[in-house]
Amino acid sequence: MEKTVLVIGHRNPDTDSVCSAIAYAYLKQQLGLNAVPARAGKINPETQFVLEHFGVPVPKLVDDLYPRLSDIRLAQPPTVGPDASLRDVGRLFVEHEGLKSVPVLDQENNIVGIITVGDLAKRYYNELSIQDLDDGETDYRSIVHTLDGQLICGDLTHTFNGKIKIGASEPETLSTAIKNGDLVIIGDRVEAQLAVLEAGAAGLILTRDTEITPIVLQTALRYKAVVISTPYDTYTTARLINQSIQVRLVMTKNLVTLKTTDLLSDVREKMLAAKFVSYPVLERGKYVGMMDRGMMLVPDRQEVILVDHNERSQAVEGIEEAHLLEIIDHHRLGGLTTGAPIFIRQEPVGSTATIVANLTWHRGIELPPALAGILFAAIVSDTLYFRSPTATLFDQDTAKRLAEQAGIKDAEAFAMEVLRHGSAIGTMPVQDIVRNDIKEFDFGEHRITVSQINIMDRQQALERLGELQKALNEFRKQEGYDLSLLMVTDILGEATDLLAAGSPQTQLVHAFGEAAVEGCYHLPGVLSRKKQIIPPLTEAFRKQD
Incomplete structure (x- = not known):
């Protein structure tokens, strides 16, 4: 089966990240690639509203890209049930060259045991047990099957757990040598057969298809003994019967x-x-295959296309284990490296959705109305409906065309509805707010996060300022960051209150001036993290170094 290519955005995904992944996966599908959209975290209320409005499914969640056992082609050896005989298993080892172990499954596909070549060898070479079945119950059906024989009299369902003996002696000797419950391998000697039955044997195994005489049959029936006929000679029968034991x-x-x-x-x-030879592999508790020590644990790496980010700190966990194919983004270049050239489309526009839409049109592919709708919403979200300084005329022209294709009659009204769903600061728990649309950056030795939430009413934010600062600091300590920032961006007022927790904060003063109150910087005209927060922070840290 062809492996899928994941199209995935950054951790703590925003609307642009999710919607661009969905639309770009659609484009790659139209070009013949088995692409699947994915997300690297929980979607926010704004994105949820957009997807539900246009009836687009939420992409699957991918927590990490670290290789798992599911990425390895498992061995599929033949299996047996617990009632199979050792001879059945032995035949499998002969028929399948290189087979090391055979899984034992019950009727519901549960693994109940494993039998290995070593298990058979121990049983075979332990001379004390070659003609001895008293270490475990074996039904006569299994004995008949192992000896390729037929039942002359007796009950196949009864079990035998006694001694196996060879009736080669004279009748008088057999009368004393045979004990009650023994099973005797014997040839066409009628007197010896009768002596064995009279001595209380559990039954006879007649070799070389010996025909039973009427008197022997009557005696066997009288003593309720079992009589089995086999085509094999005495030596072969003696060696095979040990293999009738059930697995x-x-x-x-x-x-x-x-x-x-x-x-x-x-x-x-x-x-x-553990140092075993083989290991059963389970999926939801059921057996799906085997893993041998000699198998190479080298999986096919997951192929990935990144959208709306290109920094390792923002990518899904385990990205270094994946095979990176493409990057579609509108942010600064980050620290990801590749072992081979890849396709990168990076433009200074306000939204990745703008890039994805134009790549699709460039290929002569029309977007379905639902996908055009979510891309329009993504541009609205990332550019704050063109209020952000990152917005370009190219974004506006693209959004206009998308709105027409999506059948959005009042673009401005719908844009405000999208932004309102992204500004639920009054109802969101503070723990969710400080993690909303969060991105991680490395400034030298300092690990810093910048999260952002958009609001329509600054007063709501001011009323929660204290609890937001407390939650931000708790988050920073819990996750081990040096400095955590939260942008509370007033879309209509076109300003941001920047909350800070941790250190160093000297660079914040250099970048944004003195705090309005401790740990809070009021920044009129600041709406964009990408263009108005990260660049001055980068410069402030550079000057310090």
């Missing part, structure tokens, strides 16, 4: 199992610690 009596039951969701790094450690 459940010999298999290894104390198993170390793996799950398809296990990280390969954890699988390696578990296999090194």
Whole structure:
């Protein structure tokens, strides 16, 4: 089956990140690529509104790209049930070259044990048990099957757990040598057969398809003994009968199992610690395949296209383990590196959605109305309906064309509705607010986060200023960041209150001037993180270094 290519935005996704991933995946699908849109975190209320409004499904959540056991092609050896005989298993080892172990499954596909070549070898070479089945119950059906024989009299469902003996002696000797419950392998010697039955044997195994005489049959019926006929000679019968034991009596039951969701790094450690030959792999508790020690734990790397970001700190966890194919973005260049050239489309526009829409049109592909609608909403969200200094005429022209294709009659009214859903500061928990649309940046040795929430009424933010600052500092400590910033952006008032927690804050003063109150900088005219927060911060840290 063709592997999928994930089209995914940054962690803590915003509307532009999610909608651009959906639309760009659609474009790649039209060009013949098996692309699937994905998200790297919980969607916010604004994005939820946009997707529901246009009836577009939420992309699947991808927590990380670290390789898992599900990325490895598992071995699919033949399996047996617990009632299979050792001979059945032995045949599998002969027929499948290189087979090391056979999983034992019940009728509901649950793994109940494993039997290995070593298990069979131990059983075969332990001479004390070659003609001895008293270490486990075996039904006569299994014995008949193993010997390719037929039942002359007796009950196949009854079990046998006694001694196996060869009736080669004289009748008088057999009368004393045979004990009650023994099963005797014997040829066409009628007197010896009768002596064995009279001695209380559980039954006879007649070799070389020996025909039973009427008197022997009557005696067997009288003593309720079992009589089995086999085409094999005495030597072969004696060697084969040990293989009639059912697998459940010999298999290894104390198993170390793996799950398809296990990280390969954890699988390696578990296999090194356990030192078994084979390991059953489970998915939702059911057996799906085997992992052998000799198998190479080298998966096919997940192919990924990044949209709306290009920095390692903002990408989904495990991005370094993936095969990066493309980057579609409108931000500054970050620190991602690749082992080979890739396609990059990076433009100084207000939204990645602008780039995605024009790439689609450039290919001569029309966007479905729903996708045109979500791309329009993404441009509105990222440019604050063209109030942000990042907005360009190209964004406006693209948004106008998208609105027409989506059938949006009153673009401004719908844009305000989108922004209102993104400004729910009065109802959102403070823990969600300080994580909203968050991005991580590295400034030298300092790890810094900048989150942003848009509001329509600054007074709502001022009323929650204290609890927001407390929550921001708790988040910073919990996640181990040096400095965490929260942009509370008043769309209509075209200003931002920048909350800060942690250190160093000297650079904030250099970049934005003195705080209005402790830990809060009021920044008139500031709406864009990308163009009005990150550049002056970068310069302030550069001067310090």
